[in-house]
Amino acid sequence: MNEILIGLTTVLQPFNLVLCVVGTMVGIVFGALPGFSATMAVAVFIPFSYVLEPSGALLLLSGLYCGAVYGGSIPAILLGIPGTPASAPTAMEGRAMVRKGESGRALAVCTTASSFGGVASSLALLFLAPVLTVIALRVGPPEQMMIAIFGLSVVCLLVEGNAAKGLLVGFFALLLATIGQDPQVGYQRFTFGNLNLYAGVSLVPILIGLFSFPEVLGMLESDGQGYNEVNKAGKLIVDFKDYWNNKFCLVRSTIIGIIIGIIPAAGPDIAAFLSYNQAKKASKHPEEFGKGTVEGIIGSEAANNGVTGGSLIPLLSLGIPGSAPAALFLSAMYIHGLQPGSQLFTTNADTAYSLMVGFVIINIVMFFLGLLFCKVANFILVIPKSVLATLIVILATVGAYATNKSMFDVIQFYIAGVVGYIMVKNDYPLSPVALALLLGSMLETSISQTIVMYPNNILEMFTRPYTIVFTLLVVVSLLWPVVRKQISKKGAKTI
């Protein structure tokens, strides 16, 4: 308790508080720009943090991380263009709500759910880190394989009513994910001798191109009317009922986010998709998903911000980053002479606790900054579409280039954009592409690792309790829609 108070006093020093606010603010902007990701926000500012005190540096980076994960949802809602891949599920709901004229409500829900997920995961980091660390150690290759399969099963649900096209797209994207060096023997596949493809296709530029181009070109096509169809910014209303009615969804999504955060190799994007999927399954009104429901936004937003604190749990206690931005945190800690591990909480307790307490504060600060930002951003809706479309493409191009400073990424961005536009025009769903690209390499790596673990008989993996749990999850997830149909049929008969 004493340490927490010391941490609190460090965070509340005026300069550190300013760093929190500035970090969060800049993070939100980074997240909101398509193609600029949380990883990039942290990477750009790491050199800055060299000159700061260790606590200040980590608070700045925490603000950037949390802000950017949240910020991606703002364009996802307003324009249907996710600022980061983690906001792709939000885009599906948010855009529909904007069409209904509920942009203010959608933004408010998204901000609240993000902050709730963030605060809850920071509290988990602060109080439950030693307990939850075990998850990171126990989840081995067989379990990661099951999580990847579980994630891919989401495709089936996302493409309900359009199964053939959805599965086709999903399988094709899985093939795309095999481009590059194969994880087992290091052989290069489908690279045609191009070094740029050696490490695989570039995920973020492709996903941003895929999601942004159809929206942008759609805007231009309908520009005959000159303005957005809604043509006005909805009022920003925080309605307590929205959360009370969805309290289970909120808590469940947050827990999913924290656990996915703890598991190495899976980050906010995967958490958002998994949780959105669970929200839809558990919902009393699954038919409203995709047509603008608050539940869907809560599902994806609470989860992707839940990852932030969760991913720092194995980082601080074991030195294992739980997501890509967390990996950058690790190097920032090394730079400042902070050694993660149990000794961090004794020898550098003040810095460690100021980081953890700071995470709670930052997520609270994010709520107010977010509302402020949304209030302004909401007016994007009244910008003439031709101007807006141009700006988006320019920003996204810069974003695609900036991640690796590679023109090759820009080319991939444009190819993905054109392909995405053709897909949307012909009614092919985009989300399976995102899921398959995100999970493809995780699936392949974990399968090959599992084979090496059990060279004689791969079925030996079912001697692991965690593997059984995750396998059951996959089975239930696949069977649930069928079972529910039967139940509702029976219910209808008895009435």
Next chain:
Amino acid sequence: MKKRLVGLMMAAVMGSAMVLGGCSGSSGSSGSDSQDSGTSGEEEASGWTLDQPVTIICPYGAGGGQDIAARLFAKYAAEYAGVNFVVDNQTGGSGTIGNTAISMAEPDGYTLGMFCNVNLYDQFLVDGVTYTEDSFIQEAIFSQDPTVIVANASLGVSTMDELVALAEENPGEITWGGPEFTAQTYPRIYVENATGVEFGKMIFDGGNESLVAVAGGNCDVTSLFASEFAAMSDNEDLVVLATTGEERLDSMSDVPTMIEQGVDATFTQWRSIVLPAGASDEVIAYYDDLCAQVLADEDFQKEMADSGFNFVNYSGHEDCTEFMEADFEASKDTIIAAAG
């Protein structure tokens, strides 16, 4: 009409925000590297000096070991040279993109590279790589790190001998984890080469994932830098078997080397600052002097050590090239054989 006006204003705000964002981004990668530069270190002897900022191409992402080393070097080089040194992370292709960029850069002394000995073997491992050991002029080698070999306690081994014996009884079944052809798996190649045993290759993406797998009992053995291992050094599920250097590590002086335990294998990863091949003698002479000053700086040495590097001091192209060639010749055949 009013709406259109508001809309245009919004557009203008967005536009300017973007410009500002761009500015802060670029200053992020350059500005902070420039300490107020002292002018003390102007080098008159060689006749050639720097009069504009120098770029250090780092083929790996911000925050990684190579990046941290490059930025530390940049900070001190700026103090001695009187101009900014800007680190430019050109990532992708597992480092091959950036290394290609270094090898193709104009050798005018305004582009340097952050190099690592592992990249010497890219020519044998990656199709399409055009650079070789002769594409770079080694100017300063300032970090040389052995790794630590760590096993899961349930394996029941506590020395390299026992590990080798166990692997001999169960060929291919004792798993060694890590990304191929990195510090986590090179020691495996050398141990296999020295003893003739075979380990199961368990490939991980990177980071410390293989260490988590070993601690969680999902993988048997891995190797990693002492700084990466420190966070879990008190974990009861992990056993330290050996270090891979020629001598013991100062920070882990109770752990014997592989050679001490009768396994005739060593592995160290070293990091260096390089010039592209073709630089003129004046440029080389200038950097020989500059690097000697930076590496002799006690603050630089201390910051390197604080960041977890094992500092070494080889400066000047003659010493460095000799060092590089010895290492390259000693390892080349083993790696070509392992690459198949």
